[in-house]
Amino acid sequence: MDPGTNVLDLSQLRRSCSSCALSELCLPAGIGNDDLERLDTAVRDKRTLDRGGMLYRDGDPFEALYVVRSGSLKTFVLDDSGDVQILGFHLPGEIIGFDALASNQHVSQAEALERSSICELPYARLQQVTSEVPALHRQLMRVISREVIEEHRHLVMMGRQQAQEQLAIFLKSLADRYQRLQRDSTALTLSMSRYDIANYLGLVVETVSRLFSRLEEMGVLEVNRKSVRICRPDLLAELCRSSGVPASKRRDAG
Structure with missing residues (x-):
């Protein structure tokens, strides 16, 4: 040989x-x-x-x-x-x-x-x-x-009337793609800027920043600059299906 x-x-x-x-x-x-x-x-x-x-x-x-x-x-x-x-x-x-x-x-x-x-x-x-x-x-x-x-x-997603629903769908889609890569689907690193996200969703950047803050207040996310931890995947999924407050919150309010 x-x-x-x-x-x-x-x-x-x-x-x-x-x-x-x-x-x-x-x-x-x-x-x-x-x-x-x-x-x-x-x-x-x-x-x-x-x-x-x-x-x-x-x-x-x-x-x-x-x-x-x-x-x-x-x-x-x-x-x-x-x-x-x-x-x-x-x-x-x-x-x-x-x-x-x-x-x-x-x-x-x-x-x-x-x-x-x-x-x-x-x-x-x-x-x-x-x-x-x-x-x-x-x-x-x-x-x-x-x-x-x-x-x-x-x-x-662009056709959704509620900006909060648009952002929720975007983050849920990103988490699903992380899961396909066998990464932690609750720990996202957003390599794109807030401006890029806003542009992609057809929103203004101020709205996107405000929505991230709102989702933090709701306990859905923890945001640290480009790092986003999804604390409540169930609530995020629920926000993708409705254009308002999650059903659990609506029940509490009722």
Whole structure:
């Protein structure tokens, strides 16, 4: 046997999907070693973005999809007057870049909210791999479907008349995504600013700050700058379903 055949390629191992902590989120269950090797050939080395760094801009040609490996990003569009509308916030294990699929160029922008690591999936190579690995193709379709569902939730959230309900839904959604990452879903770190949250929800920043204070007074949250502890997940869930005071409070008042 050639002694060189067993030499471990450390650079390959560091970027290998099989050694990535996010593999259970990104990959279909039961994917075999041969299929993992095919996928590894499609993944470019990790990219690191500092806070405020741009992953892509409006008008950039479509070349790849991107997996958030660590950190977080926001996607947004600019209108003709230069005003920002935030479309979403993206956590580890989530894929971004789907906005360019239709026109072969990006129609939004992606910016790092903190120092973040990105896996780049060149789309031409990804198409080839998914044609060879049907389970991976189905997983990609599930991810795209999840993105569509998140967009629908955002539209529904924007249509809520009660600002308190909007913020509650946003925090509950973030907690659910933390749980999917096997993080403590009651201890959130808001990498986005209050302004970003307000923009995303279609509110003014003063309203968001006031709502955080109100939820603290109600005993739902404890807020320390960017750290938010959900003290009463049951009350938060209840606020997501009603546009007023939680039913328990209404019963007490009655």
